[in-house]
Amino acid sequence: MTELRGVTRTLDPFKAYMIYMGLKAHFNSNYDYVKYGGKTSATRNSYLNRRDKAFFGKASRKFKEEVEDFFISNFVENEKGYVGQFNEETYVQWKKRVQSLRYQFKNDIVLLLEQSKTFNKIFECKDGQHPILFKSYLAKKISIETMVILDSVVDYVKDFDTKIHETVIWPNHAKKINNYKKLLTFDNSQYKMILFNLVK
Numbered sequence: 686m687t688e689l690r691g692v693t694r695t696l697d698p699f700k701a702y703m704i705y706m707g708l709k710a711h712f713n714s715n716y717d718y719v720k721y722g723g724k725t726s727a728t729r730n731s732y733l734n735r736r737d738k739a740f741f742g743k744a745s746r747k748f749k750e751e752v753e754d755f756f757i758s759n760f761v762e763n764e765k766g767y768v769g770q771f772n773e774e775t776y777v778q779w780k781k782r783v784q785s786l787r788y789q790f791k792n793d794i795v796l797l798l799e800q801s802k803t804f805n806k807i808f809e810c811k812d813g814q815h816p817i818l819f820k821s822y823l824a825k826k827i828s829i830e831t832m833v834i835l836d837s838v839v840d841y842v843k844d845f846d847t848k849i850h851e852t853v854i855w856p857n858h859a860k861k862i863n864n865y866k867k868l869l870t871f872d873n874s875q876y877k878m879i880l881f882n883l884v885k
Contacts, residue, residue: 698742701752702732705741705766708756712764712864719867740768747773754780757868761829764861782828786871787879790834793827794883804884808841813850819858833866834876 706727711718716725732738748755758779759771782789800817801807807818818841821827836842842859849855 698738698745699729699732701745702735702738702741703727704753705756705768708753708760709766711867712760712766712861717867737768740771744771748776761861761865764864782830783869786830786834787875789828790831790876791879791883793821793831794880796826797821798884808839808844810845810848813848815849815851815855816845819845819849819855822858823854829862829865830869832862833869834871835880836862837866837871837873838877838880 703725704723706725707716707718707721707723710716710725732741744755745752755773755776756771758776760766761779762775763770797807797818798804800821808816810816815823818827818832818835822829822832842862845855846859
């Protein structure tokens with residue numbers, strides 16, 4: 686199973702809040718959750734003064750040692766981190782994806798190759814437009830995990846940054862992909878081999 690790096694897990698509601706605040710900073714600023722071990726300037730007083738503090742107590746009780754994963758799954762869905770939109774179904778779907786990561790990656794690459802015929806065309810930004818890869822992701826035909834793994838293997842995000850002309854949709858998703866890549870753990874060499882076998 687894919688593992689996620691992070692701070693020590695705990696059932697304490699305040700600690701759950703600290704994890705949430707660290708991940709919120711990670712997805713919405715230049716803060717690196719992994720590098721700083723989830724530590725932020727958030728205080729117990731700031732936690733106690735929140736109107737939604739009951740949410741963190743409920744989350745810590747329900748998800749226990751999986752509370753960090755619950756938060757990550759929902760930030761991947763909605764990086765702004767509105768707790769009113771956090772839900773268990775998003776977490777369940779995320780768990781299914783990361784538990785079958787290799788299977789999904791293979792299926793996603795096969796689908797992309799069926800659309801493009803050649804691997805290179807997946808990344809082609811014709812006249813500054815979105816390439817097949819990004820269009821497929823936006824259409825929810827392939828997962829964000831596949832986007833993350835592909836960037837780790839072929840480093841396409843930097844290329845898209847210079848070739849895609851629009852300045853809102855792609856940059857927002859590029860930031861999410863880069864942030865998520867720091868949290869998702871997988872064997873890079875293994876996925877290079879999977880990709881090689883599919884496109885050779």
